[in-house]
Amino acid sequence: MTAPLPRDAAGLRERVKLARKWAYLLSKRTYLPMSQAELERQLLGLVERLCAGVVTGPLAHQVGREVGVALVEMNCTLAETLRLSVEVISRGLLDMTSLRGIPQRRDRVVEVVAALASGFAEKLRLATLEQQEQLGRALHRAMRQVQLDLQASEARTEVVETFTSSGVATTDLAGQVLRANDALARIVDLPPAAVTGLSLPDLVHPDQRDAVRADFARLAAGSGEVISQPRRLLRADGETAWVTLTLTPLRLHDGRGQVVVLAEDSSDVSLLQGQLNHQSLHDLLTWLPNRQYFTSRLEQALRTADPATGISVFHLDLDGFSLITGGLGRRVGDQVLKTVALRLREVVAEEVAMVARFGYDEFAILVENSASTPDVVTLVRRINDRLSEPFDAGGHRVATSATIGVVHRPPSDASPSDLLDSADLTLRRAKGGGRRQWELADPTQDGRDRRRFSLAVTMPGAWEGGELRVRYRPLARLADSALVAAEAVLRWDHPKLGALPHEQCLALAEDTGLVGSLLAWLLRTACEQSLAWRRDRGRELPVRVGVTASQAADQELVGAVLGVLADTGLPPRLLRLGLPAAAVLDEDEAAADNARILAESGVVVEVDDFSAAPGELVRVAELPVASVRITLSRGPVPGGPPGGRVVADLLAVVRDAGVAVAVDGLSSVEQASWWREAGADTGSGPLFASASPPEVIAARLG
Amino acid sequence: MDEPDWVPEGVDTSIPSVARTYDYLLGGAHNLAVDRRMADEMLRVLPGARHLVRLNRSFLRRAVTHLVRRGVRQFLDIGSGIPTAGNVHEVARAHAPDCRVVYVDKDPVAVAHSRMLLAGDERTDVVLADLRDPEDVLGRPEVKGLLDLDQPVALLLLLVVHFLTDEEDPVGLLGRYRDRLAPGSFLVVSHATDDRRAETMRRAADTVRRARSRDNLVYRDRAEVTALFTGYELEEPGVVGCALWRPDGAGSMADTPEDNTQVYVGVGRKPAPGERGT
Numbered sequence: 006m007t008a009p010l011p012r013d014a015a016g017l018r019e020r021v022k023l024a025r026k027w028a029y030l031l032s033k034r035t036y037l038p039m040s041q042a043e044l045e046r047q048l049l050g051l052v053e054r055l056c057a058g059v060v061t062g063p064l065a066h067q068v069g070r071e072v073g074v075a076l077v078e079m080n081c082t083l084a085e086t087l088r089l090s091v092e093v094i095s096r097g098l099l100d101m102t103s104l105r106g107i108p109q110r111r112d113r114v115v116e117v118v119a120a121l122a123s124g125f126a127e128k129l130r131l132a133t134l135e136q137q138e139q140l141g142r143a144l145h146r147a148m149r150q151v152q153l154d155l156q157a158s159e160a161r162t163e164v165v166e167t168f169t170s171s172g173v174a175t176t177d178l179a180g181q182v183l184r185a186n187d188a189l190a191r192i193v194d195l196p197p198a199a200v201t202g203l204s205l206p207d208l209v210h211p212d213q214r215d216a217v218r219a220d221f222a223r224l225a226a227g228s229g230e231v232i233s234q235p236r237r238l239l240r241a242d243g244e245t246a247w248v249t250l251t252l253t254p255l256r257l258h259d260g261r262g263q264v265v266v267l268a269e270d271s272s273d274v275s276l277l278q279g280q281l282n283h284q285s286l287h288d289l290l291t292w293l294p295n296r297q298y299f300t301s302r303l304e305q306a307l308r309t310a311d312p313a314t315g316i317s318v319f320h321l322d323l324d325g326f327s328l329i330t331g332g333l334g335r336r337v338g339d340q341v342l343k344t345v346a347l348r349l350r351e352v353v354a355e356e357v358a359m360v361a362r363f364g365y366d367e368f369a370i371l372v373e374n375s376a377s378t379p380d381v382v383t384l385v386r387r388i389n390d391r392l393s394e395p396f397d398a399g400g401h402r403v404a405t406s407a408t409i410g411v412v413h414r415p416p417s418d419a420s421p422s423d424l425l426d427s428a429d430l431t432l433r434r435a436k437g438g439g440r441r442q443w444e445l446a447d448p449t450q451d452g453r454d455r456r457r458f459s460l461a462v463t464m465p466g467a468w469e470g471g472e473l474r475v476r477y478r479p480l481a482r483l484a485d486s487a488l489v490a491a492e493a494v495l496r497w498d499h500p501k502l503g504a505l506p507h508e509q510c511l512a513l514a515e516d517t518g519l520v521g522s523l524l525a526w527l528l529r530t531a532c533e534q535s536l537a538w539r540r541d542r543g544r545e546l547p548v549r550v551g552v553t554a555s556q557a558a559d560q561e562l563v564g565a566v567l568g569v570l571a572d573t574g575l576p577p578r579l580l581r582l583g584l585p586a587a588a589v590l591d592e593d594e595a596a597a598d599n600a601r602i603l604a605e606s607g608v609v610v611e612v613d614d615f616s617a618a619p620g621e622l623v624r625v626a627e628l629p630v631a632s633v634r635i636t637l638s639r640g641p642v643p644g645g646p647p648g649g650r651v652v653a654d655l656l657a658v659v660r661d662a663g664v665a666v667a668v669d670g671l672s673s674v675e676q677a678s679w680w681r682e683a684g685a686d687t688g689s690g691p692l693f694a695s696a697s698p699p700e701v702i703a704a705r706l707g
Numbered sequence: 708m709d710e711p712d713w714v715p716e717g718v719d720t721s722i723p724s725v726a727r728t729y730d731y732l733l734g735g736a737h738n739l740a741v742d743r744r745m746a747d748e749m750l751r752v753l754p755g756a757r758h759l760v761r762l763n764r765s766f767l768r769r770a771v772t773h774l775v776r777r778g779v780r781q782f783l784d785i786g787s788g789i790p791t792a793g794n795v796h797e798v799a800r801a802h803a804p805d806c807r808v809v810y811v812d813k814d815p816v817a818v819a820h821s822r823m824l825l826a827g828d829e830r831t832d833v834v835l836a837d838l839r840d841p842e843d844v845l846g847r848p849e850v851k852g853l854l855d856l857d858q859p860v861a862l863l864l865l866l867v868v869h870f871l872t873d874e875e876d877p878v879g880l881l882g883r884y885r886d887r888l889a890p891g892s893f894l895v896v897s898h899a900t901d902d903r904r905a906e907t908m909r910r911a912a913d914t915v916r917r918a919r920s921r922d923n924l925v926y927r928d929r930a931e932v933t934a935l936f937t938g939y940e941l942e943e944p945g946v947v948g949c950a951l952w953r954p955d956g957a958g959s960m961a962d963t964p965e966d967n968t969q970v971y972v973g974v975g976r977k978p979a980p981g982e983r984g985t
Contacts, residue, residue, distance in 0.1 A: 032958030036733055036761040038768060038793020041956020080792040082734035083757075136736035140727075143737075143820035144720065150815060653874075 016103030020056060023097035024049035030089050037080055044079075051075055055094060055121075059104055059113045069120025070127075077128040087125050091118055172248070172268030175255075178225035180205040180218070183263070192248065192270050194240040205266060210237035210245060217250070224254045224264055226592055229618045235308045238268065246270065247309050288362040290339055291346035296425075299361035299369055303421040306373050314374035315414030317381060320428035321349075321388070321407040324440040326366035329403065337399040342366070344398065345405060348391045352384070368407075369428070374414070381413050385443045408436045409443040464497075464513050468523070473497050473510065475530045476696035479705065480549060480667065480689045483681040490581060491702045492549040492689065493531035495523070507696070511553050524556055525565050532575040534699050542706040551583035551613050558588050558595035563602050570608075577607030583634065585613050590624050597628060604629035611667070617655040626662040632686070633659060637670030656684035723918045726788035726817040729866075732760045737789050737820065745918040753911045755966040760866075762949045763897050765959050766972050767865055768798050770895045773942070773953065773974065774861045775802040779893060781860045783850065785811040785838045786867030790821050795863065796831050806830065807853050811844055813837045838867060839875060841883040859891035859977075866970070868935060869899045870922045878934050885938045890979035894939050897949060897972040901926035903965050932971040939975025946973040 028045045031037060037044050051072045058068030076090060098104065098114045107113065166173045172189025174182050182203050190197040193208055206217045213236050220232045236250040251267040286298035294302070303318070310316045323345065330338035342362075349360045349368055357373040370388075372378060379387070388407065395404040410432030415424050427446050435444035467473060477491040494507035505513075514520040531548040538546050556562055570577055582603060588596035589612050604610045612625060615633035625633055656666050668680045671690035680688060694701065723745040727738040731746045738746075749756050771782070780803060784795050787810035799806035807830045812818050821833040832849040844850065854860055862884055871877045881894070901908035912924040933946045944952065948968030950960040961967055 029957045032956065033962065035757075036764040036793065037958060038764075038797065040768075040772075041958055044956075044958070080734065082736075133736040139820065139823060140737045140739070140816075143816050143823060146819035146823070147815040150819070 016056075016101070019101050019103055020052045021045075021049060023093070023101075024052045026097070027052070027090065027093050030093060031081060031086055034085050034089060035081055035083050039079075047075075047079065052094075052097075055098060055117055056101070056104065058117045059098055059110065060107055062109070062113055065113050065116040066120045069117040070124030072117075073121040073124025073126070074128040076121075076125055077132055082129055082132070087122065090125075091122060094118055094121065170270060172266070172270070174200070174205065174266040174268070176205050176221075176264045176266055178221065178262045178264060180221045180264070182266075188270075189268055192240075192246050192268055193238050194242045194244070194246075208238050209250075210239055213237060220252055221264065222592075224252060225262065227623070229254060235305075237309070247305065291343055291362050293346050293350075293368070294359055294361040296361060296363045296369075299359060299363070299371065300421045300425065302359050303371055303424065306371060307415070307417050307419060307421065307424075310373055310417065311375070312417065314376065314378065315417075317372045317374060317378075317384075317414065318412045318424060318428050319370040319372070319384070319388070320363075320410040320412075320425070320432045321368040321370070322409075322432055322436065323366040323368075324406045324408055326405070329405075333399065333401055333403075337401060337403070340398040341403055341405065344396055345392060348394075349388065352387050352391050369425075381411055381445065385409055385411065389441055406441040408432060408440065410435055410446065411443060412446040415446075464510075465519055467497060467499070468519070468526075472499065473523075474698075475527060475534070477534070477548075477699055477702045478689055478696045479693045479702060480687055481693045483668075483677055483685055483688050486693070488546065488702070488705050489687055490547040490549050491534075492551065492583075493527055493534070494551075494696050495527060496696060515553060515555060520553070520556060521559070521561060521565070524550075524552060525569060528566060528569045528580075529573065532569055532573040532580060535575055535579050536573060537699070538703060538706060542703055544706050545579060546702070546706060547579045547581050547609065549581040549583060549611070552585075554585045554588040554596075557584040557599060558591065558593065559599075560595070562599050563606075566603060566608060567606060570606075578609060581609040581611055581631070583611045583613040586615050586621055586633075589628065589630075590621055597624075600628055600630065604631075617659070622655065622658055625659060625664055630664055632665035632667050634667040634669055635685070637668065637676075637690070653683040660684055724814050724816060725870075725915075725922055726812065726814045729760055730789045730791060732757050733764065733791065735789070735791050737791065745914065748914050748918070749911060752914055753907055755961065755963060755969070756911070758961040758963070758966040759899075759949075759969055762959070762961060762966065763866055763970055763972075764793060766897060766949050766952055766970075767795070767863070767895075768793055769953050769955060769959065770863075770972070770974055771795055771798045771861075772802060774893055774895070775799050775806065777893070777976075779859055779861045780806050781854045781858060782806065782808040782863060783811065783844075783854060783860055784808060784863040784865075785844065786864060786870075787812050787817075787821065788814070789817050790824055796825075796828070808832075809834060809850050809853050811836050811838070811850075838864070839871070839880065841880065841887065845884070845887050856887060857889050859889050859893070861893040861895060862888065863895045865895070865897045866899065868896055869925050869927065872923070872925055878937055881935055882937060885977060888977055890977055890982070892977045893942075894936060894975045894977070895973075896932065896935055897970050898932045898935070899924060899926055899969060900928060900932070900971050902928050903968060908969070927971075929971055932973065936973055936975040939977050942974040942976060946971050948972075 025045055028041065028048045031048075032041065032044060039047070054068050055072055058065040076086070081087075081090070095114060095118050098117070099111065104110055166186040166188075169186070170188055172186065172192045174185035174189050176182050182201050182205055185197070185200040187197045190200050193200070206214050206221065209217045216234075217236065220234070223230070224232070231251060231253045233249060233251040236248055238246040238248055238250075240246050248268040248270055251269070253265045253267070255263040255265055257263060286294060288295050303316075306316050326338070326341075329341055345368065346360065346362065349370060353360065353370055353372060356378055357375065359371045361369045361371075363369050372384070378384075388409065392405045392407055395402045397403075410428045410430070412424055412428045412431065415427075431444050431446045435442040464473075474496050475493050476496045477493055479488050480490040480492055481487060482489050495510040496507065497505040497510050499505055510523075511520065514523045528550055531550055535546060535548045538544060552562070566580070566582065569575075570580065584596055584600055589600055591597075600610045609631045610629060612621075612628075612630050612633045613636065615621060615625070615635050617635070621633075659666055665687065666685045667687045667689070668677075668685045669689045671677050671680070671688045671692040673692060677688055677692055720739055721741060723739075723742045727742040728746045728749070731738040731743050732749075746756070753759075774782075782795050782799060787795070790796075790810060794808075795810075796806060796808040799808065809832050810821050810825075811834045812821070813836065815835055818833055818835040825831045825833060830853070832853050834844070834847050834849045836844045836847060838844070845856065864881075868877050868881075871880065885892075885894070899908070908926060912926070915922065915924055929946055933941075936946070949970040949972050950967035952972050952974075954960055
């Protein structure tokens with residue numbers, strides 16, 4: 006292709022020198038996938054060909070193009086490498102003494118270099134097109150894979166929706182059903198096609214309809230929470246279906262919102278289905294439900310029972326049953342147990358009730374009371390009357406009796422296991438009295454209601470009598486534990502009940518309408534205390550007062566706060582007011598307006614019970630909020646890894662908005678340092694000190 | 708082709724990909740406008756960015772060459788991106804044609820791309836997986852099929868560990884790989900640092916973050932990069948600036964000292980139990 010070059014050593018030296026210089030310059034500009042020695046070798050080959058092109062005029066164009074193409078193929082693709090190559094090749098070729106004698110040398114060099122540039126450009130264009138096409142194909146394949154994965158995922162979802170016994174629906178933010186599975190249709194006893202297009206709240210029992218509408222409104226307002234509540238659905242046959250209704254917000258890519266609704270049928274044993282079959286839920290001898298099934302039903306009944314009538318649990322132990330088995334044999338014993346099972350079911354046949362066998366000779370009955378349910382005494386009498394009727398078992402006339410522990414109308418938040426423990430204890434106590442005894446467990450709920458009611462009534466008197474006090478909790482900087490503020494909290498030193506904490510005081514005060522004046526008093530006491538510290542200790546320590554959600558939205562709040570500040574003369578910047586996130590974020594702007602006005606007046610506004618939900622983040626950035634407070638025992642914010650990274654990211658968002666982060670409920674050094682790392686500024690809780698008299702804070706002021 | 712309603716970030720062409728941005732900085736055209744925008748912004752903040760990727764690529768070539776000479780024939784390249792010019796298998800096979808290489812990346816487009824480029828090559832394979840899940844990566848049939856984990860393997864982690872946050876515990880994570888690798892295996896790491904030009908590097912990291920890439924750069928100092936080699940014996944010259952690891956010519960270095968040391972690199976060998984360190 007090229008004419009042989011003169012085989013002179015001097016010429017070769019010149020060409021090697023040019024190749025080395027070229028290699029050096031290129032390798033400083035771009036990555037060439039070879040060692041320096043290899044690069045120099047390849048470039049020397051190109052230099053040889055270029056020289057040949059200059060020597061052999063007709064080849065100049067072709068050789069130049071080939072070298073340009075070769076450069077791109079070596080991965081020299083940056084414009085900078087072309088400029089360098091043109092420069093170094095033009096000069097090098099023109100300076101070569103071995104080419105001096107070639108006719109029209111300058112023209113040939115120009116021609117070769119111009120062809121190099123053109124070859125480079127042409128090859129680069131082709132390479133770029135080829136690579137872009139490759140990339141397009143890669144994107145297509147990746148996208149196709151996503152589609153296939155998506156189809157598989159949709160198919161999985163469809164299988165789950167088809168075969169699950171739980172109702173699954175997708176609705177818009179207003180609650181209108183966009184799609185629903187057959188199970189939901191079965192639960193509400195409608196034809197599957199009839200469910201789509203309905204309003205989900207309309208399927209809910211009228212008593213709970215507004216609550217469910219409010220749930221949807223919250224999700225529509227951007228709350229990212231998952232709402233799960235026991236609800237009653239209306240069935241077309243007029244019956245009620247008990248379900249656990251879970252609403253999960255879904256944000257679509259175009260910004261539209263939807264809600265995925267899960268209705269877990271809790272009218273029957275579906276709570277346990279999937280894990281357990283019928284046999285594992287029933288006693289094989291009597292075919293009564295066993296303790297596990299009973300417990301599950303009890304849990305559900307506690308949540309769903311009519312609070313006006315409640316439930317009752319009877320725990321029975323057959324008297325002297327070991328005498329029957331010991332004297333008459335196991336087979337007779339088994340027959341007696343079957344008869345007892347049957348008779349117990351007869352006794353409660355007219356009630357919504359479950360009879361279960363717990364142990365060898367232990368039974369339990371759960372009655373969901375209604376207005377027509379006989380009272381406990383009557384039921385206990387009926388049980389023993391029926392059991393004591395003699396019957397024939399294996400040729401023997403047998404009669405039995407039972408000792409019974411009863412828990413009547415337990416509170417709806419009682420745990421099933423505590424309740425069964427309580428029933429068992431009551432039964433043991435009753436057995437202490439001999440056969441055919443029964444005893445009633447302490448009716449706690451009634452007592453609690455009574456106590457709360459009497460407490461609220463006596464609160465104003467207690468306040469007057471000085472039983473209500475203001476205590477201070479230190480708020481500390483996490484970096485060095487320095488005291489940065491004191492939070493004023495209420496405490497009621499009740500002569501009989503002991504100290505009632507802040508939250509309970511406020512709840513009681515709200516019950517009685519005392520809350521407005523109590524808050525004003527708390528504010529005034531705190532402001533005066535801050536001034537006292539300044540006077541006595543020479544240090545300004547801000548005081549903090551947290552208000553309830555209803556106070557936060559109260560029209561009177563601003564007047565009350567500003568009034569106290571004016572009266573006491575405390576600079577507004579020394580008062581920090583904590584408003585619950587739920588109130589500040591409420592659609593009704595009342596609390597947000599209060600926050601704005603107070604912040605304009607110089608009061609430091611803080612948001613309490615912050616959960617870093619997306620809606621909260623947005624709102625906090627909009628409002629003149631100085632800090633947010635996360636309460637560890639509340640809210641969904643995790644207290645450490647693995648959710649930690651997310652928390653730190655969210656806190657970064659808050660801090661970027663110029664809002665400080667506080668954490669309440671810290672109880673260990675590890676916790677505090679974790680939150681400090683995650684971006685929290687201040688902290689409070691048992692780690693620093695519990696609520697104390699003002700002197701304790703004063704001591705820390707030095 | 709119909710676009711699905713929803714695509715994961717790796718396939719969302721409105722978000723720049725690290726692999727394609729890297730390709731653009733190396734002079735490739737396997738990239739989209741969005742990638743080039745991020746790269747151009749990076750170049751504005753850190754004009755030496757082209758040098759950094761060039762030097763890293765050059766280090767990869769030198770390290771793989773070194774390992775082949777040390778007898779390694781199996782390579783696991785995690786965070787391999789788009790396998791363009793000078794890939795591991797090309798470099799390795801230039802010295803020993805029987806080398807086997809598995810490329811791993813979590814970018815579905817880069818993986819689809821790699822599969823096309825490597826189609827028909829019996830001694831390479833490509834896996835879509837995340838560095839963060841060692842058990843998954845090492846358990847993949849492609850990995851177990853091509854690599855014999857009872858024999859030494861070179862684990863290559865180039866410009867990828869700095870996308871792990873401290874909470875993801877890079878040292879512990881690499882330890883889980885180390886424990887599964889046979890004695891005589893090697894670890895190769897390159898990792899950006901802000902030991903120099905801290906402010907510039909912070910702005911560079913901000914550029915990546917702003918581009919809405921899911922990956923955030925976490926710079927580490929020399930001691931932290933050295934700690935990644937826990938359980939390995941570092942090959943000479945230890946953990947050093949990219950250009951200073953066994954340079955073999957002008958292409959190994961840049962003219963600015965900062966560019967030469969902005970990325971720390973190292974190669975370590977896992978000793979046999981009881982084997983005395985050198």
